[in-house]
Amino acid sequence: MRQVKRADMVINTRRSLLKASGFGLLLVGAPALAKVTTPVKIPGRQIGMNHLHTSERIGLVYARGPVYLDPALDKLNVFLRDHYTHEVGSMDPGLYDILHDIRNALGARGHYEIISGYRSPKTNERLRTTRGGGVAKRSLHMDGKAIDVRLPGVPLKDLREAAIALERGGVGYYPRDNFVHVDTGKFRTW
Missing domain, CATH: 3.30.1380.10 (Muramoyl-pentapeptide Carboxypeptidase; domain 2)
Structure with missing residues (x-):
């Protein structure tokens, strides 16, 4: 069965956000939750x-x-x-x-x-x-x-x-x- 990635996924930690985003984000904030200040434009x-x-x-x-x-x-x-x-x-x-x-x-x-x-x-x-x-x-x-x-x-x-x-x-x-x-x-x- 084919797995489909959906838009309703949530990224909770700084590490998973870094892994998912590549180098296009600037992260600021508490260790438990990353805050994105520069959005990545995904085609x-x-x-x-x-x-x-x-x-x-x-x-x-x-x-x-x-x-x-x-x-x-x-x-x-x-x-x-x-x-x-x-x-x-x-x-x-x-x-x-x-x-x-x-x-x-x-x-x-x-x-x-x-x-x-x-x-x-x-x-x-x-x-x-x-x-x-x-x-x-x-x-x-x-x-x-x-x-x-x-x-x-x-x-x-x-x-x-x-x-x-x-x-x-x-x-x-x-x-x-x-x-x-x-x-x-x-x-x-x-």
Whole structure:
């Protein structure tokens, strides 16, 4: 199971604060509790998305350094909810890292267009039995570990190749339906 660092961690001692901060802080105060007088600026990772089924848009910083930001993750969970049932799942933050890295590798500036994020088991079964195939019985969408996207201004083939080059998770190519599937499962392509 993947461990996710969250923003709700507390650093209590001067030693742990020094270890966590590197050399960017000036510490003053009592030995039991360190006080920070100069904040360290940690670069944020951001993501922007437009949902094609709900017409909603989102753009936010979802992580700073190794720490995922809970309020941002909560907003992304709601944004990527099952658009058929409105059920909200818990998306794997590693998906956002993959999308962030793909976009950077391509030098793209646009927001991802979302075809599908979280999918409830009920929705997955309905799609699997009514779409003539193409929907896995045990889809990673149901675990919040998969997303179907395209990136305006980027040829679908290039999006696929950038995802494959990362060798992180699964990459499915659906040119007829105009999207690329990305997931945080084991590395594989189809």
